[in-house]
Amino acid sequence: MKKIRNNKIEKIIEIIKKNNSFLITAHMNLEGDALGSELALYFILKRFKKKVIICNHDSTPEAYNFLPGHRFIKNEVGGKKFDVAFVLDCSDLSRSGSVEAKIAKQAFVVNIDHHISNTRFGDINWLEPKASSVCEMIYHLARGLKVMDKKIALCLYTGIFTDTGNFIYTNTTSDTHKVAASLMGYDICPHEIYRKIHSLCLPEDIKFIGRHISQLKFSSDRKICWVMISRWQERKYDLTEITFSIMRRLKDPLVFIIFKKVGKERTRVNFRSHSKIDVNKIAKFFGGGGHQRASGTTIAGSLKDSEKRVISFVSDFINAAKKRN
Ligand SMILES: [Mn+2]
Helix, strand or coil: CCCHHHHHHHHHHHHHCCCCCCEECCCCCCCHHHHHHHHHHHHHHHHHHCCCEEEECCCHHHCCCCCCCCCEEEEECCCCCCEEEEEEEECCHHHHHEEEEEECCCCEEEEEEECCCCCCCCCCEEEECCCCCCHHHHHHHHHHHCCCHHHHHHHHHHHHHHCCCCCCCCCCCCHHHHHHHHHHHHCCCHHHHHHHCCCCHHHHHHHHHHHHHHEEEEECCCCCEEEEEECCCCCCCCCHHHHHHHHHHCCCHHHEEEEEECCCCEEEEEEEEECCHHHHHHHHCCCCCCCCEEEEEEEEECCCHHHHHHHHHHHHHHHHHHHHH
C-alpha cells in the first residue's frame, strides 16, 4: 500500500469520537465520488450514534438514486450549529456553493480531498493527491474505525468506480484495485452500478451529443480537440463525461476541451488530458483547478471569446512542454 497519511486518519478518528454533531458536504455538480463519500461517511458516523446531516448546494442527480441513504440528503439546514463540518472532494471551500456560508460558521472544519489544487481551507486538511478518489480515502478511515457493511461498501465502490472512469484513468493504482476488491466482498455488482449510472440516455441525448461530435474542432497540429456547446441542457446524468468518453477515442490529441455557454457572459470550460500535459495548471491559469488529467474552470466571457483565449494558451502550453522534454 502506498503511504496513506495515518496520522491524519488517527486525528480524524479522535475528532469523530470526541464530538457529537456533524455536517457533511461536497462540491456543486454532484457526482459519484462526492455522493459516495458523503453517504459512506454518514453511515460510518451513524454507527457511532452521532447526529449527522448531509447538506449540498445541488440536488442529487437521479442516476444516483440507487445509493442507500440518498433520501437523507438536504439542501438546507437552517440555523443549526454543528460541532464539526466535513467538506469532501472540494479543492476550495467555494466549491461547496451555497453551503460555504454555513461551513464558515462551524467550529471545526475537516477538509478531506484528493485534488492536487486543494487550498488547505480546513482546520484539519487530509489531502491525498495520489488517491483515486475521496471514496478510496474514506475506505481507509472506515478501516481505521473498524466499520464496514454493504451500504458503506456500495457507496465507496460507486465513487471509486466513477472517479476512475470505470478503472481506466491514470489515477487507478494497484491500491485502488485492492480497495475495490475488498469492497466487492460485500456483495457489490459492478455491472449493475455501471448500468444504473451509464445507461440512462434518451434518443434525443445521443443525437444531441452526436451533433456536437460531428462539429469537433482541432488545432492545426491536431494536439488539441474541442467542442463548443451553446445550448446546454442539464440532464439527470452527465453529458460532459459521455462526450469526453467519445472524444478520448481519438488517437492524436493530447488535450480535450468542452466549452459550454452557462450564462450570457459565462463559459464553463472542462479539460481532459490524454498525456503528461497538466490540465490542472491550465485550468489554474484561468482561475479554476482540479487534477492533472481532469480539470475545469468558469470564465467570464462569451463562448467565442473564451475559445480564443483558452485555445491559444493551451497551444502555447503544449509547445512549451514539448521544448522542455
Ligand atoms: Mn473526486
